[in-house]
Amino acid sequence: MEKRLRSSLRSSAEEFLAAAASESESKQVKSALKALICSITPSSDLCTSLPAALHLALSRSLDCFRNSLQSQARDDGDRSSRSPPVKRVRRWEESSPSPSNDGAEELPVSQAETLARLRDIRRYACIAHICVSHPRKSFSPPDFLPCVRSLHDCLILFETDDELLLEVASLCEKWWKEKLPEREALISQSLPFLLSRSLTMNKKTYVHRVYAMRDAFLLFDFHDESIEDLKLLLLRCVITPLYLKTDEGRRFIAFMLTLNGKLLKEALALIKSQIPFGRKTVLEAYADILFRFWKHSEDSFRTETEDGFLQSLIEGAIYASSRSLANSIRRILRGFIDNRATDGVDKLLFRLAEPVLFRSLQVANSNVRQNALHLLIDMFPLENPDVTREAKNELLEKQFFLLERLLADDSPDIRSVAVEGCCRVLYLFWEVIPSSTITKMLTKIIDDISHDASNDVKLSTLKGIAYLLGNPQASEVLKVLLPRLGFMFLDPFLSVRMHVCDLLLAAKTIRSFQFNKVVDLDILLSSLANDHPIVAQKIVSLLMPSYFPSKVTTKEACNRFIALVKRSPAAGARFCEFARLEGSSSKSLIELVKACFNLATSSSEDLTPGQIDGLFTASSNLCRDLSSDAACKATLCKFFSKETLKSLLSTISSVRAQNSILSIASFVYPDGLVDFHDNCMRLIKNCSSLTGKVEMQAEIRRVHRLMVSNGRSNDLFGALADILRMAASRISEKLELPSGRKKKKKKIEKTRKKTTSKNSDLPLLAGSEDCAVAAAAAWQVKDLLAETETRTAMLTSPFLESVSSSLGTISRVFIEKSASWEQVDLLPVLAYTTLSLYRSLQDVDLTKVVDPPTDSSGEPRGNVSTALNYRAQCFLFLMNSLFSIQLNSKTISGVVRVSTALLKFIADAATLRLIPPSHPRWPLFASTFLRHLTSTSHNAAALFPFAKSSFTYAAKLLHVLLSAAAADQPLHQVPLLPYSSSLAHDLLDLAAAASLRLSTARPWLPDLLLALASPRLAADSPPPTQPTHLPLWLRSLGAAELRQFAGDGDGGGGAPPAIVGLLRAAAALLRKGNPKVLAAVGAVLVEAMEVGLRAGDFDLVLGLVRFLSLEVAEAEGAPPCGFLNEAHKLVGQALADAEEGEEQGRRRLEAAEELLRSLCGGVPSHFPV
Known part of the structure; x- marks a missing residue:
C-alpha cells in the first residue's frame, strides 16, 4: 500500500x-x-499542483455525493409511495447473518x-x-x-x-487558530457543530x-432569525x-453573556430559575460566572x-419565603461579596x-429580619467608598447598633444568628473595630x-466564642x-455541655x-x-496532658x-475507658494496668x-480495650494469672x-474459665431479692456475660430452670392448686413434699423466701x-420450655394473690x-394471628403465638375476677401494679401483631382496669404514679386498634369501634381524675379524638344510643x-384543672383537622348537654x-353548624319549658342560649352536619 502511494506521489498529484x-x-x-x-x-512541484488537483477531485466527489x-x-420517496411498509428489523435480528447470502448484505446502488x-x-x-x-x-x-x-459549506x-x-x-x-486568510x-x-458536540459528549x-474559539462568536448576527438554534x-x-464544573466552561458562559442583550436576559432568567433547586457547587459556579461577566461587560x-x-437577588435574599431559598440566593451574591x-x-x-437592608432589619416579620441579618453579616462592613471618613464611621456604627439590637430580638432564631454573626465580625475585623465596641x-x-x-x-454563644x-x-x-461561661457546664442539655467541652479544648x-x-x-x-x-x-481529651x-x-x-x-x-x-481513643500508646497503657492492679492489691x-474499687475498675476498663490486640492480650495473660484472679x-x-x-477474667481468659465456673454458679444459685440492689445486679450481669461468652450457657439456664421449677413447686403446694394441676406437680420432688406436708395449709406470704428466690430468678x-447475645442463647436453650412453664405458674400465683398481698413483686x-413476646417473635407469621384452638385439657395447641394469645386471655380472666373484689387501701396497690404490667404486655403484643388486635377482649380489659383505677383514685393517693404509665399503655392499645381497623376494612364495618369509643372516654376520665x-396525653390526642368520633363518622352507621x-x-x-365563667366578672376563677388544658389542646387539633x-x-x-x-x-x-364558644368556635372562618344548631334547639326548648321558680337555672340557660345564638349566626351551609 505504501509503495503504491509513494509511486503515485512521484508521478503526479492527480495519480x-x-x-x-x-x-x-x-x-x-x-x-x-501523513508520512508521505x-x-x-518546499521545492517540490507538488506544493503547487496538489492544492489545485485536490480542489478539483474534491469538487467532483462533492457533486457526485449531492x-x-x-x-x-x-428512491426512498417512490418506495414509500408504491410499496407496503417492510417488517421492522428487531434488535436481535440486526446482527444475525442471513442464511441466503451468508452474511453479505447487498446495499442499493444509490446508497453504495x-x-x-x-x-x-x-x-x-x-x-x-x-x-495545512x-x-x-x-x-x-x-x-x-x-x-x-x-x-465547511457542506458540513451539514x-x-x-x-x-x-470531526x-x-x-x-x-x-x-481559525492559525489566523489564516x-x-x-x-x-x-463548524462552530455550532463543536458547541453541540461539547454539550452531548461530556468531555x-x-x-x-469551544472556549479557545470564543472570539468567533462575535461574528454572528444575534438579531437574525436564523441564529435561534445557536442561541438555544x-x-x-x-x-x-460540565460547563459549570470546569473553569474554562464558566469563563465561556461569562463571555457568552456579553454577546447580546436578549441572550443575556434569557440566560439570567434561566440562572434565576435554577437557584431554588441548585446544589452548592452549581450556585457557586453561577456566582463565579456572574462576577466574571459583570467585571468584563x-x-x-x-x-x-x-x-x-442583582437588585432582585438582594430583595429575594431578604424576602425569601424559606430559609433554604434565602441561603441559595446568598450563595450567588457571595461571588460579589468575596471579591469586594x-x-x-x-x-x-x-x-x-x-x-x-437596614429597613428590613426592623420590620415585624421575623423571617424577613433573619434573612436581612444573614445578608448584613455576609456583607459586613457595608460601606460607600465615595463618602467621607466621618460618614463611613457613622455607617459602621449604625451596623453595630443594629447587630447589638438583634442580640436582644424576640425571636430565638434571630438571636442565634446574631450571636454567631457578631463573633464572625469580631474574628474578621478585630483590628479595625474600636476596643470599646469589642x-x-x-x-x-x-x-x-x-x-x-x-x-x-x-x-x-459557645460556637461563636470558640470560633x-x-x-x-x-x-x-x-x-x-471565659470564666464567666463556666456555669454552662452544668446545663441540663447535653448539647450545651458538649460545646462547653469543645470551647475548653x-x-x-x-x-x-x-x-x-x-x-x-x-x-x-x-x-x-x-x-x-x-x-x-x-473531658478525657482535656485532662490527658495533665494526668x-x-x-x-x-x-x-x-x-x-x-x-x-x-x-x-x-x-x-x-478516664481509662477513653485513654486509648485519645491517643495513648498500648505500651504505656499496659504499664498503667500493672501499676493500678499492683497498687490495688498492695497492703x-x-x-x-x-480508691481500691476505682483502681480495679480502671484496670478492667483498660483490659477491655487492650484485649482486642493479640500482643497486648498475651502480655496481660502473663501478668494476670488464673490463681491470682481466683x-x-x-x-x-x-x-x-x-x-x-x-x-478482667472475661477479657484475658475468654477460652479457659473453668476455674471460675464454681464461683459463678454459686452466685447464680444463692442470690435472692435482687430488687434495688444495683451492685449485686451488676455482679450477676457480669457472671451471665462470662458464662455465655465461654459456652457455659446451658449450665446457666439449667440452674435457672431448676431454681424456678423448685420455687414453682413450693409455691403451688402452699397454695393448694386444683387437683388437675396438683397431680402434675407431684412428680417434681417427692422428698420436698414430705418435709413440707405439715405446713401445706399455711398461707403464703409475699415476703417469703420462696417468693424472693422466684423473683431473683425472674x-x-x-x-x-435484654442483651442480644444472651437473649439468643436463651431462646435456643433446651431449658427454655421449662423456664417458661415455671415462670407461667409463678406469674399466675402472683396475679391471683395480688389482691391479698400488701406488696407484690412484679x-x-x-x-x-x-x-413470651420474644418467643413469639422467633417464628410467627405476623399477618395471621387468630384465637388459638384448644384441646380437651384447655391448653393451647399450635405455635407459640397462639399460646401467647391463650396465656393473655387467662391472665385477663384472672384480673377481671379481681376487679370485682372489694379491696382495702393496703392491697389495692398490688392489683394496680399487676394490671399495669399486663396492660403493657397486651399493648406490646398487639403492636407486634402477636395477638389478634381486633378482638374486643383487649379494649374491654383496658376499660375495666381504667375505670377501676379511676374509681379508687379518691382514697389511694399512692396510685397516682401508676396513672401516667397506665394511660400511656392504654392509649397505645387504642392506637393499635384504630390502625388495625383502618388497615383491615372500612371504618364503618369494624365491630370494635364502640369499644374504642368507650376506651377513649375511660382514658379521658383517668386524665381528669389523676390530673x-x-x-x-398530647401524643395520643389524635387517637382519642378519632375514637370519640368513630361511631358517628360512617354514613350508614346506626344512631348512637343516648x-x-x-x-x-x-x-x-x-x-x-x-x-371560669363565674370568675370572668370579678377577674377570678382560679387556674383551670389539667383536663381543661388537655381538652383545649384537643380543640386546637380539631380546628385544624377534618x-x-x-x-x-x-x-x-x-x-352530654342533653x-x-x-x-x-x-x-x-x-x-x-x-367551652364550645371559646374553643371549638375559634377556628378560622365559621364553625360547623350542625351540632351547634342542635344544641341551640335543645337549650331553647329547655328555656321555654323552664319553671318560673327556678331563677338561677333560667339565668344559666339564658346565658347558654345567648352564646349559642351568637355562634349559629352566619354559619355557611357547606359545613357537615
Missing part, C-alpha cells in the same frame, strides 16, 4: 489523489498519507455510491488537514482555502459520518476547544454540569444586570443593599446571651471573659490558659464519672494517673475502699471490685433477654411476658368552665356551651 482514494479504510492508510505528505519539501443523495431521496463518495471526501479532507498542518510549511495554506471552504450534509464531521471541524478550527468564512457551520476537551445551544451551556449590560438581576476588593464592588453592594459586644454576649432561655442561643478563639489577637481578652491552645479557672476541676471530674460518654471523652501525658516517662504518667484516682476514683476509672498503701475473687468483699475482677431471666410477671399533665350518665371528664370540663371529625366530637358534647338538660344540671350545660 496520488486517485491512489489515495482507492485504498480501503484502515488506520495504516492515514499514517502512510510530510516528506514533501447527486447520490438526491437519487437516494427519490453515497458511501463511496463519503469515503473519498473523508480521504481528501484528511489530506487537506495534513497539508505541514511541519515544514511546504504548502501555502491559502491555496487550500477553496477546498476547506467547500468542505455529512451528519451521518462522525469521522468526517475532520472538517478540526480543519476549520486549525484555520478568510477564517471568518469557516465558522458558521472537557470539547469545552476547551448557548443557553444549554448555562445548565450543563460593557456599561449598558452592567447597568441592566445591576439594576435588574475589586474596584466598584463595594459601591455596587452599598447602592443595591442599603435602601432595603468590649461592649463581648460583654453582652457572655454576660447576657449565655443565660438565654433558648438552648439554640446558648449553643450559638473567635481562632483569632490570636482575641485570646487575651477572652482569657479574662479550643481555649487550651491559648498560652498559660488554665481550664480549671473556667470550670472547677472537681466539677469536671464529677462530670467525667457520671456524664454522657461523648462529654466524658471530651497521663505522653511527653513524660511512663512511670511519671502512671503516678499522675494514680493521683487522679486518689482524688476521684470514679473519674479515674472512667502497704493506705487506700480507702472507694484468689482475689474469693477474698475481696467489695461487689464492685469482684465485678472488675470478673471482667430478674435474671429478664436481664438475660418481676415474675414481667419476665414471663417478656419471654395528668398535657405532655403525657347516654344515661356522663363521663367524669365531661363533668369536670363543665364544672371548670362554669367556674371538619367531619370536629362535627362528630361536637355531637358528643351536645349529647343529659344535663334532662337531669336539670344547667350549670353543666352552661359550662359545655362556654
Whole structure:
C-alpha cells in the first residue's frame, strides 16, 4: 500500500489523489498519507499542483455525493409511495447473518455510491488537514482555502459520518487558530457543530476547544432569525454540569453573556430559575460566572444586570419565603461579596443593599429580619467608598447598633444568628473595630446571651466564642471573659455541655490558659464519672496532658494517673475507658494496668475502699480495650494469672471490685474459665431479692456475660430452670392448686413434699423466701433477654420450655394473690411476658394471628403465638375476677401494679401483631382496669404514679386498634369501634381524675379524638344510643368552665384543672383537622348537654356551651353548624319549658342560649352536619 502511494506521489498529484482514494479504510492508510505528505519539501512541484488537483477531485466527489443523495431521496420517496411498509428489523435480528447470502448484505446502488463518495471526501479532507498542518510549511495554506471552504459549506450534509464531521471541524478550527486568510468564512457551520458536540459528549476537551474559539462568536448576527438554534445551544451551556464544573466552561458562559442583550436576559432568567433547586457547587459556579461577566461587560449590560438581576437577588435574599431559598440566593451574591476588593464592588453592594437592608432589619416579620441579618453579616462592613471618613464611621456604627439590637430580638432564631454573626465580625475585623465596641459586644454576649432561655442561643454563644478563639489577637481578652461561661457546664442539655467541652479544648491552645479557672476541676471530674460518654471523652481529651501525658516517662504518667484516682476514683476509672481513643500508646497503657492492679492489691498503701474499687475498675476498663490486640492480650495473660484472679475473687468483699475482677477474667481468659465456673454458679444459685440492689445486679450481669461468652450457657439456664421449677413447686403446694394441676406437680420432688406436708395449709406470704428466690430468678431471666447475645442463647436453650412453664405458674400465683398481698413483686410477671413476646417473635407469621384452638385439657395447641394469645386471655380472666373484689387501701396497690404490667404486655403484643388486635377482649380489659383505677383514685393517693404509665399503655392499645381497623376494612364495618369509643372516654376520665399533665396525653390526642368520633363518622352507621350518665371528664370540663365563667366578672376563677388544658389542646387539633371529625366530637358534647338538660344540671350545660364558644368556635372562618344548631334547639326548648321558680337555672340557660345564638349566626351551609 505504501509503495503504491509513494509511486503515485512521484508521478503526479492527480495519480496520488486517485491512489489515495482507492485504498480501503484502515488506520495504516492515514499514517502512510501523513508520512508521505510530510516528506514533501518546499521545492517540490507538488506544493503547487496538489492544492489545485485536490480542489478539483474534491469538487467532483462533492457533486457526485449531492447527486447520490438526491437519487437516494427519490428512491426512498417512490418506495414509500408504491410499496407496503417492510417488517421492522428487531434488535436481535440486526446482527444475525442471513442464511441466503451468508452474511453479505447487498446495499442499493444509490446508497453504495453515497458511501463511496463519503469515503473519498473523508480521504481528501484528511489530506487537506495534513497539508495545512505541514511541519515544514511546504504548502501555502491559502491555496487550500477553496477546498476547506467547500468542505465547511457542506458540513451539514455529512451528519451521518462522525469521522468526517470531526475532520472538517478540526480543519476549520486549525484555520481559525492559525489566523489564516478568510477564517471568518469557516465558522458558521463548524462552530455550532463543536458547541453541540461539547454539550452531548461530556468531555472537557470539547469545552476547551469551544472556549479557545470564543472570539468567533462575535461574528454572528444575534438579531437574525436564523441564529435561534445557536442561541438555544448557548443557553444549554448555562445548565450543563460540565460547563459549570470546569473553569474554562464558566469563563465561556461569562463571555457568552456579553454577546447580546436578549441572550443575556434569557440566560439570567434561566440562572434565576435554577437557584431554588441548585446544589452548592452549581450556585457557586453561577456566582463565579456572574462576577466574571459583570467585571468584563460593557456599561449598558452592567447597568441592566445591576439594576435588574442583582437588585432582585438582594430583595429575594431578604424576602425569601424559606430559609433554604434565602441561603441559595446568598450563595450567588457571595461571588460579589468575596471579591469586594475589586474596584466598584463595594459601591455596587452599598447602592443595591442599603435602601432595603437596614429597613428590613426592623420590620415585624421575623423571617424577613433573619434573612436581612444573614445578608448584613455576609456583607459586613457595608460601606460607600465615595463618602467621607466621618460618614463611613457613622455607617459602621449604625451596623453595630443594629447587630447589638438583634442580640436582644424576640425571636430565638434571630438571636442565634446574631450571636454567631457578631463573633464572625469580631474574628474578621478585630483590628479595625474600636476596643470599646469589642468590649461592649463581648460583654453582652457572655454576660447576657449565655443565660438565654433558648438552648439554640446558648449553643450559638459557645460556637461563636470558640470560633473567635481562632483569632490570636482575641485570646487575651477572652482569657479574662471565659470564666464567666463556666456555669454552662452544668446545663441540663447535653448539647450545651458538649460545646462547653469543645470551647475548653479550643481555649487550651491559648498560652498559660488554665481550664480549671473556667470550670472547677472537681466539677469536671464529677462530670467525667457520671456524664454522657461523648462529654466524658471530651473531658478525657482535656485532662490527658495533665494526668497521663505522653511527653513524660511512663512511670511519671502512671503516678499522675494514680493521683487522679486518689482524688476521684470514679473519674479515674472512667478516664481509662477513653485513654486509648485519645491517643495513648498500648505500651504505656499496659504499664498503667500493672501499676493500678499492683497498687490495688498492695497492703502497704493506705487506700480507702472507694480508691481500691476505682483502681480495679480502671484496670478492667483498660483490659477491655487492650484485649482486642493479640500482643497486648498475651502480655496481660502473663501478668494476670488464673490463681491470682481466683484468689482475689474469693477474698475481696467489695461487689464492685469482684465485678472488675470478673471482667478482667472475661477479657484475658475468654477460652479457659473453668476455674471460675464454681464461683459463678454459686452466685447464680444463692442470690435472692435482687430488687434495688444495683451492685449485686451488676455482679450477676457480669457472671451471665462470662458464662455465655465461654459456652457455659446451658449450665446457666439449667440452674435457672431448676431454681424456678423448685420455687414453682413450693409455691403451688402452699397454695393448694386444683387437683388437675396438683397431680402434675407431684412428680417434681417427692422428698420436698414430705418435709413440707405439715405446713401445706399455711398461707403464703409475699415476703417469703420462696417468693424472693422466684423473683431473683425472674430478674435474671429478664436481664438475660435484654442483651442480644444472651437473649439468643436463651431462646435456643433446651431449658427454655421449662423456664417458661415455671415462670407461667409463678406469674399466675402472683396475679391471683395480688389482691391479698400488701406488696407484690412484679418481676415474675414481667419476665414471663417478656419471654413470651420474644418467643413469639422467633417464628410467627405476623399477618395471621387468630384465637388459638384448644384441646380437651384447655391448653393451647399450635405455635407459640397462639399460646401467647391463650396465656393473655387467662391472665385477663384472672384480673377481671379481681376487679370485682372489694379491696382495702393496703392491697389495692398490688392489683394496680399487676394490671399495669399486663396492660403493657397486651399493648406490646398487639403492636407486634402477636395477638389478634381486633378482638374486643383487649379494649374491654383496658376499660375495666381504667375505670377501676379511676374509681379508687379518691382514697389511694399512692396510685397516682401508676396513672401516667397506665394511660400511656392504654392509649397505645387504642392506637393499635384504630390502625388495625383502618388497615383491615372500612371504618364503618369494624365491630370494635364502640369499644374504642368507650376506651377513649375511660382514658379521658383517668386524665381528669389523676390530673395528668398535657405532655403525657398530647401524643395520643389524635387517637382519642378519632375514637370519640368513630361511631358517628360512617354514613350508614346506626344512631348512637343516648347516654344515661356522663363521663367524669365531661363533668369536670363543665364544672371548670362554669367556674371560669363565674370568675370572668370579678377577674377570678382560679387556674383551670389539667383536663381543661388537655381538652383545649384537643380543640386546637380539631380546628385544624377534618371538619367531619370536629362535627362528630361536637355531637358528643351536645349529647352530654342533653343529659344535663334532662337531669336539670344547667350549670353543666352552661359550662359545655362556654367551652364550645371559646374553643371549638375559634377556628378560622365559621364553625360547623350542625351540632351547634342542635344544641341551640335543645337549650331553647329547655328555656321555654323552664319553671318560673327556678331563677338561677333560667339565668344559666339564658346565658347558654345567648352564646349559642351568637355562634349559629352566619354559619355557611357547606359545613357537615
